[in-house]
Amino acid sequence: MCVCDDDKDRKIATLRKRLSREVRAREQAEQLLESKALELFQVNQNLLGSIQKAKNRSARVNAIMNSIKDSVVATNQKMEILDVNKSCVGMWGIPYAGLMGRSVLEFVENRQIADYEALCLSASADEQDEIKEFNFRTLDGGFVPAEVKISTFQHDDERFLLHLIRNVSNKKRLQKEREAMQEELANAAKWEAVGQLAGGIAHEINTPAQYIGDNLHFLSECNEEILEILNKALELKKACEQNGQYLDYVQEIDRLIEAYDLEYLCEEVPQALKQSAQGIAQVSHIVRAMKNFSHPGTEEKKPFDINAAIDTTLTVSRNEWKNIATVVTDFDEHVGLVPCIPGGMNQVFLNIIVNAAHAIDVKGHETMGEIRIVTRKLADQVEIVISDTGCGMPPEVVKNIFNPFFTTKEVGRGTGQGLAIVNDIIVQKHKGTIKVATKEGKGTSFIIRIPCK
Ligand SMILES: Nc1ncnc2c1ncn2[C@@H]1O[C@H](COP(=O)(O)OP(=O)(O)OP(=O)(O)O)[C@@H](O)[C@H]1O
Ligand SMILES: [Mg+2]
Structure with missing residues (x-):
């Protein structure tokens, strides 16, 4: 074996070691990746759960807000509208989007704006709870009366106002109707009493009016007869005068005729009786009418x-x-x-x-x-x-x-x-x-x- 073979073997051994080290490192890295991915998956799942919960909660809060019959308006301190519930949209007749950013003061009757601002200020200063009545504009140009209570809330280091607005037009109408009904009842009772009184008086007047009328009729007839007798007596007086008989009586009669103004009496007495009869007939007519009218x-x-x-x-x-x-x-x-x-x-x-x-x-x-x-x-x-x-x-x-x-x-x-x-x-x-x-x-x-x- 030559030197170069030894060298070659050493290199291969080194490479093998490095390879096995790298394989181990890779295996570890893969395990780590897998566990991190799992962790991430769980975090993600939790996050999705939280988002769903938050969504549900928000939907529930919305449903609650929209089920409130009173109008609820959230504004910033400058009174710009940030959120409203459904009742508010109904009361002002303006769609939700159209209300955002507008000042709540735009809807308050002009002469009450200063009072409304004062109420907001006192709410901001956390002064005592106050409920005040204001007139709010509606889309048709009219006004609805409403009781207003304002409170504050904190969010993201900012302070907001919550306006609770209760439409009291129905309550007022009912109250007015109740008062009117009471007044009507009181009036009816009063008129009934007056009617009964008038009826009673009419009844009392009716009988004397009737016999006054009858007596006047009788007197008129008697007067005509007396006048007839008087005329005959005057003829007799004239005959005595012409014949020079009973001249004392004739003179006395002449004196009385002059003193009492017989001509005037003969003219006026029948007139007076006639007018009195007419007057009492009118009284009787009115009395009868009153009786008819006041009859329950x-x-x-x-x-x-x-x-x-x-x-x-x-x-x-x-x-x-x-x-x-x-x-x-x-x-x-x-x-x-x-x-x-x-x-x-x-x-x-x-x-x-x-x-x-x-x-x-x-x-x-x-x-x-x-x-x-x-x-x-x-x-x-x-x-x-x-x-x-x-x-x-x-x-x-x-x-x-x-x-x-x-x-x-x-x-x-x-x-x-x-x-x-x-x-x-x-x-x-x-x-x-x-x-x-x-x-x-x-x-x-x-x-x-x-x-x-
Ligand atoms: N003949 C009429 N000519 C002109 N306006 C009339 C006439 N009748 C009624 N009115 C008007 O209608 C309104 C309502 O009449 P209504 O009889 O209901 O009440 P009122 O006469 O005002 O009060 P109340 O009858 O209760 O004493 C009157 O205020 C009046 O303006
Ligand atoms: Mg009338």
Whole structure:
């Protein structure tokens, strides 16, 4: 064996050692890689789990926020909107994206902006919890009243405001309705008491008025007879005078005739009796009308004389219209008896007649106005048209007249309930119809139709 073979063997041995070292190192590296990959896989799995959990949590928080009936708005300190819930989108009528970045103050009624800022400041300063009411603009140009509570929260070293906005328009409407109902009940009780009192007084006046009327009639008849006797006595006095008989008596009679002014008495006494009889007849008419009117309204329909009821109502309400309008009636005698709730129908006529008088009054007093009431028998209905030459109504008034508590009159003159009650009585209680035709400055007509059966 030569030297070069030895050398060669050594080199091969060295190479083999290196190779086996490298193979081991590679095997170790592969094992390490495998274990790291496993670790990474597990970390990744955990991460995916966490992301899923975070997503679920976020979806749950969203669902919770969107299920809140109140509006929730998150803003930064500059009051710029960062997030809102679904109720808020509904309340303001603006899509979610359209709200982002806008100032919450844009939605507050102008005159309340300073107060709203003050509430935000006090919330930022963590002062006591306050709930205040503000009006918020809506897309249709209106406002909704809402109670606002503001709190703060911290996120990423920044402070934010959370505005909790509760729409209270329903609550307010219910409260208003409750108050109105109470007022209506109180009014109804008051009117019932006044009605009963008026009915009682009318009843008390009725009997003496009747015998005053009867006595005046009797006195008128007696007076005519006394005048007849007096005329004969005067003829006798004249005959005595001419024949020169009983001249003492004749002189005494002449003196009395002059002292008491017989001519005047003969003229005035019958006049006075006639006027008194007319006056007491008027009193009796009014008393009868009051009795009819204050009669506790039965809720049941019964045959009802519409023409007579309008007449009665005109008498009762005379004070309202006598100085501002003349009343013209044109009654169809074929109207006959119609099934109605008497108290309700009386109220309908009274409300419309009083409104007509007010409308004429509003227009001015230069000339007397006119209230015209026409009744007509139609095929299976009765039509009642009550027209006035009053101020008429602009469209924005017309569309509201049947709404409860709508009035254009000053406090004390109108409560805005009249036509709401009229509408209820005609449409709900009598299954009839009521329409209005009006021209500003010219007048108004209410056209009522009631079924005959
Ligand atoms: N004949 C009319 N002419 C002009 N406007 C009328 C007439 N009738 C009603 N109105 C208008 O409709 C409104 C509502 O009438 P409604 O009778 O319901 O209430 P009111 O008369 O104001 O009060 P209330 O009848 O309760 O005392 C009135 O305020 C008035 O503006
Ligand atoms: Mg009225």
